[in-house]
Amino acid sequence: MTRGEATRAKVFFKGEHDDFVVVVDSAEDYQKWVSDRSTPLAQVVSSFKVFATHRHGPHGRLEGASNALLENEFGTSNEDEAVIKILEKGTLQEFEVCET
Numbered sequence: 001m002t003r004g005e006a007t008r009a010k011v012f013f014k015g016e017h018d019d020f021v022v023v024v025d026s027a028e029d030y031q032k033w034v035s036d037r038s039t040p041l042a043q044v045v046s047s048f049k050v051f052a053t054h055r056h057g058p059h060g061r062l063e064g065a066s067n068a069l070l071e072n073e074f075g076t077s078n079e080d081e082a083v084i085k086i087l088e089k090g091t092l093q094e095f096e097v098c099e100t
Contacts, residue, residue, distance in 0.1 A: 006096065012058040013090035015073045019053040021062055022086045027094055033087065041084070050082045058093050 009027040013020045023046040024030045033044045041048075052069055053060030067077035074082045 007094055009094045011087055011090040012093050013086040017072050018069055020086055021051040022083050030092055048080055048083055050079050
């Protein structure tokens with residue numbers, strides 16, 4: 001890894017109506033949460049924000065998911081509940097970002 005690059009992690013969920021992403025602090029923290037739910041969720045996710053990629057997969061442009069998208073996919077517009085469902089059913093992906 002060159003100077004200015006960092007590894008980040010996200011959980012990708014391919015839904016029936018759209019694709020969703022939740023950014024997590026680290027792959028290790030996410031794996032701990034998966035195996036031990038007593039780990040506080042606030043120590044796992046970067047924010048309680050759900051992003052949609054509008055069917056462009058895990059590498060699509062991230063935009064905040066609307067309440068309607070959440071309701072259609074997860075049966076709730078509550079982002080906290082949607083985050084948990086994505087973490088439970090999604091797949092972990094690590095990626096590098098260039099920080100300047």
